[in-house]
Amino acid sequence: xxxxxxxxxxxxxxxxxxxxxxxxxxxxxxxxxxxxxxxxxxxxxxxxxxxxxxxxxxxxxxxxxxxxxxxxxxxxxxxxxxxxxxxxxxxxxxxxxxxxxxxxxxxxxxxxxxxxxxxxxxxxxxxxxxxxxxxxxxxxxxxxxxxxxxxxxxxxxxxxxxxxxxxxxxxxxxxxxxxxxxxxxxxxxxxxxxxxxxxxxxxxxxxxxxxxxxxxxxxxxxxxxxxxxxxxxxxxxxxxxxxxxxxxxxxxxxxxxxxxxxxxxxxxxx
Amino acid sequence: xxxxxxxxxxxxxxxxxxxxxxxxxxxxxxxxxxxxxxxxxxxxxxxxxxxxxxxxxxxxxxxxxxxxxxxxxxxxxxxxxxxxxxxxxxxxxxxxxxxxxxxxxxxxxxxxxxxxxxxxxxxxxxxxxxxxxxxxxxxxxxxxxxxxxxxxxxxxxxxxxxxxxxxxxxxxxxxxxxxxxxxxxxxxxxxxxxxxxxxxxxxxxxxxxxxxxxxxxxxxxxxxxxxxxxxxxxxxxxxxxxxxxxxxxxxxxxxxxxxxxxxxxxxxxx
Numbered sequence: 001x002x003x004x005x006x007x008x009x010x011x012x013x014x015x016x017x018x019x020x021x022x023x024x025x026x027x028x029x030x031x032x033x034x035x036x037x038x039x040x041x042x043x044x045x046x047x048x049x050x051x052x053x054x055x056x057x058x059x060x061x062x063x064x065x066x067x068x069x070x071x072x073x074x075x076x077x078x079x080x081x082x083x084x085x086x087x088x089x090x091x092x093x094x095x096x097x098x099x100x101x102x103x104x105x106x107x108x109x110x111x112x113x114x115x116x117x118x119x120x121x122x123x124x125x126x127x128x129x130x131x132x133x134x135x136x137x138x139x140x141x142x143x144x145x146x147x148x149x150x151x152x153x154x155x156x157x158x159x160x161x162x163x164x165x166x167x168x169x170x171x172x173x174x175x176x177x178x179x180x181x182x183x184x185x186x187x188x189x190x191x192x193x194x195x196x197x198x199x200x201x202x203x204x205x206x207x208x209x210x211x212x213x214x215x216x217x218x219x220x221x222x223x224x225x226x227x228x229x230x231x232x233x234x235x236x237x238x239x240x241x242x243x244x245x246x247x248x249x250x251x252x253x254x255x256x257x258x259x260x261x262x263x264x265x266x267x268x269x270x
Numbered sequence: 271x272x273x274x275x276x277x278x279x280x281x282x283x284x285x286x287x288x289x290x291x292x293x294x295x296x297x298x299x300x301x302x303x304x305x306x307x308x309x310x311x312x313x314x315x316x317x318x319x320x321x322x323x324x325x326x327x328x329x330x331x332x333x334x335x336x337x338x339x340x341x342x343x344x345x346x347x348x349x350x351x352x353x354x355x356x357x358x359x360x361x362x363x364x365x366x367x368x369x370x371x372x373x374x375x376x377x378x379x380x381x382x383x384x385x386x387x388x389x390x391x392x393x394x395x396x397x398x399x400x401x402x403x404x405x406x407x408x409x410x411x412x413x414x415x416x417x418x419x420x421x422x423x424x425x426x427x428x429x430x431x432x433x434x435x436x437x438x439x440x441x442x443x444x445x446x447x448x449x450x451x452x453x454x455x456x457x458x459x460x461x462x463x464x465x466x467x468x469x470x471x472x473x474x475x476x477x478x479x480x481x482x483x484x485x486x487x488x489x490x491x492x493x494x495x496x497x498x499x500x501x502x503x504x505x506x507x508x509x510x511x512x513x514x515x516x517x518x519x520x521x522x523x524x525x526x527x528x529x530x531x532x533x534x535x536x537x538x539x540x
Contacts, residue, residue: 104476110494112451145415147451148476148492158453181382181417183428206374206418208481222418224380 005266006032006060007259008200008244009039015255018043022055028259032058034242035093037086045092052093060240061138061173061198062086062095067103068122069115069152075106076118083126091133097197098130099173100137102153104146115152120162123170131169138198139163140173143181145211155179156188163195171197174232175244177204177215180223189231196237201225201270202245213246217261219269229270241270275536276302276330277529278470278514279309285525288313292325298529302328304512305363307356315362322363330510331408331443331468332356332365337373338392339385339422345376346388353396361403367467368400369443370407372423374416385422390432393440401439408468409433410443413451415481425449426458433465441467444502445514447474447485450493459501466507471495471540472515483516487531489539499540511540 007030009021016024018039025033033052040048040062052059065083070076083100090098102119105112123137130137139159142151153159156172156179163170172192177200179185189196203221208214218225229241243262250258277300279291286294288309295303303322310318310332322329335353340346353370360368372389375382393407400407409429412421423429426442426449433440442462447470449455459466473491478484488495499511513532520528 105492110492112492112494116453143414144451145413145478145481148474153453154451155453181414181424183386183423183425204418208415211415211478211481222375222380222382224382 001029001031002263002266003031004240005030005263006034006058006240006242007262008034008061008063008242010036010063011243011245011250011262012255012258013039014251015258018048019051021255022051022057024255024259026055026057028263030057032060032240032242034059034061034063034099034244036063037089040089040093045089049093058240059093059095060242062090062093062098064099064101065137066100066119066122069103069106069118071106071108076122079103080122080125083122084129087126087130087133087135090135095135097136097138097171099140099198101140101142102151104149104152112147112152116158119153120165123162124166127166127169136197137170138173139170140175140198141178143178155182155184156192157184160188160192160195171195173198173200175200176223176225176228177202180204180228185228186231189235193235196232196235197239198242199232199237199239200242200244202243210248213248215246217245217250218243218265225270241266271299271301272533272536273301274510275300275533276304276328276510276512277532278304278331278333278512280306280333281513281515281520281532282525282528283309284521285528288318289321291525292321292327294525294529296325296327298533300327302330302510302512304329304331304333304369304514306333307359310359310363315359319363328510329363329365330512332360332363332368334369334371335407336370336389336392339373339376339388341376341378346392349373350392350395353392354399357396357400357403357405360405365405367406367408367441369410369468371410371412372421374419374422382417382422386428389423390435393432394436397436397439406467407440408443409440410445410468411448413448425452425454426462427454430458430462430465441465443468443470445470446493446495446498447472450474450498455498456501459505463505466502466505467509468512469502469507469509470512470514472513480518483518485516487515487520488513488535495540511536
C-alpha cells in the first residue's frame with residue numbers, strides 16, 4: 001500500500017461509479033479515497049460505508065460543504081440545513097473530515113465582503129453539529145479565479161482567521177492548486193501548524209484552457225510540489241496527500257491509466 | 271470633455287490603428303489614451319507624439335514594461351535593455367507613466383520566488399534611467415490566475431513592498447480586474463496613498479470564458495466599482511480612470527459602439 005496517497009474520486013468520476021472507483025483504488029494500493037456527495041448519495045451512505053470498509057480504504061475527506069452565501073434568509077437557512085445533513089453523512093461513512101469552501105456571490109450581488117460574512121455566519125451555525133458528530137471541517141480557500149462564483153474565501157490567511165475566531169472543530173485544507181501563487185504561503189502554512197488537516201494536490205497547467213476543468217497531473221505544470229510539501233511538513237503535518245484532478249483531458253482517458261499515472265507521478269514528483 | 275476618463279487602446283486594437291483610435295477618442299470626448307508599445311512603434315514615437323498632441327489628448331500610460339524574469343543572464347539583460355528603450359519611448363510620447371508587470375516564470379521553471387526576485391532586480395536596474403527621464407513606473411499586480419505566465423507579482427502588498435524598498439520613481443497601478451478579490455484590498459489601497467498613480471477599470475464576468483480575453487464592460491460583471499473608487503479616493507487619488515478591456519466579444523463590435531458604451535457605463539456604473 002502507498003501510505004501517503006489518497007484519491008479524490010472526482011478525478012475518475014466520468015469513468016467509474018463509486019464502487020468501481022473504490023475497488024480500483026484498493027487494487028492499485030491507494031491508502032484512502034475522498035468521495036463527493038453525489039457519489040455517496042447515489043448508493044446511500046450505509047452502502048458507501050460498506051464499500052469503503054470492504055476495500056480497506058480510509059475516507060480521507062468528503063466533498064464538499066460550505067457554500068453558505070445566498071440571496072435571502074431562506075436560502076441561507078437551506079444551506080445550513082444541507083451542511084448539517086452532510087455532516088451526518090460524513091459521520092455515517094466514517095469520513096475523516098468535510099472539505100468546506102466559501103461559495104460564490106449570491107445571484108445579482110457584487111458584495112464580496114457580504115458573501116464572506118455569510119460564510120462566517122453559516123460556519124458558526126453548523127459548527128456545533130460538526131463538533132457533536134466529531135467531524136472536523138477542513139476550510140479550503142479557493143484560487144481567486146473562483147472568488148465570484150465558487151469560493152469567496154481566497155486565502156489561507158482568511159481561513160486561519162476564521163479558525164482563530166471560531167475555535168475547535170475547524171482546520172484548513174491546503175490544496176496546492178488554490179494557494180501555490182500566494183506570496184505569503186510559507187508564512188501562512190507555518191501559522192497554520194497543526195490546523196492543517198488536509199493536503200490536496202494537482203498541477204497548474206500553462207496554458208490553462210478551462211478555468212474549472214483543466215487541472216493538471218502532478219509534473220505537467222508549474223507547481224513546485226516538494227517545496228510546498230516541505231513547508232507543510234515543517235508545520236507538523238505528516239498526513240496523507242489527496243490527489244484531486246478536475247480535467248476534461250484525464251476524464252477522457254481510461255481509469256486504469258489515470259490511477260497508474262497518479263501513482264507514478266506521486267512517487268517521482270511530489 | 272469627460273475629465274476623468276481615458277481609454278487604454280488595447281480596448282479597440284482589433285478595430286483601429288493608433289491614429290484612428292486616437293481620433294475617435296478625441297471625437298467622443300475622452301481626456302486621454304494609453305497606447306501599447308506595438309501601436310506606438312508601428313508609426314514611430316515621434317509621429318505617435320504628434321498624433322496625441324494634435325488631438326489634444328493626455329497619454330495617461332504606456333503599456334507595458336517589466337517582465338524581467340528570464341531563463342538566463344542574457345535574457346535578463348535583454349529585458350532590462352528593452353525596458354530602458356521603452357522608458358525613452360515613453361518620454362518621447364509624453365506618457366505620464368509606464369505600466370510595469372511582473373512577467374511569468376521562465377520557461378521550464380517552477381521557481382516563483384526566484385521569478386519575483388528577478389523582477390525586483392530588473393526593476394532596480396532600470397529605475398535610475400526612469401528617474402533620469404522623469405517617467406514614473408506604475409507597478410501593476412496581476413490577478414493570481416496570471417502568476418505562472420504573465421505576472422509573478424499578484425498583490426498590491428508585494429508591489430508596495432517594492433515601492434518601500436526602492437524609493438522614488440515608483441508607484442502602483444490599481445487595476446480593479448486584478449485586485450477586486452483581495453481580502454486586504456481596502457487596507458493596501460489605504461497603505462498605498464499617494465503612490466496610486468493609475469486606476470484601471472473593466473469588469474469580471476461570470477462565467478469567464480477565456481482567461482485572458484474575456485474581460486467585461488463595466489456593469490456586465492460582479493465588480494463593485496463605486497466601492498473600490500471610494501477606497502482609492504479616500505487614499506488621495508483623484509486622477510483619471512483608464513478603461514482597459516481585453517475582450518474577444520468587444521473586439522468583434524464596431525469601435526464606435528465600444529466607445530459609446532464605455533462612456534455610458536463610465537457615467538452610470540463607475
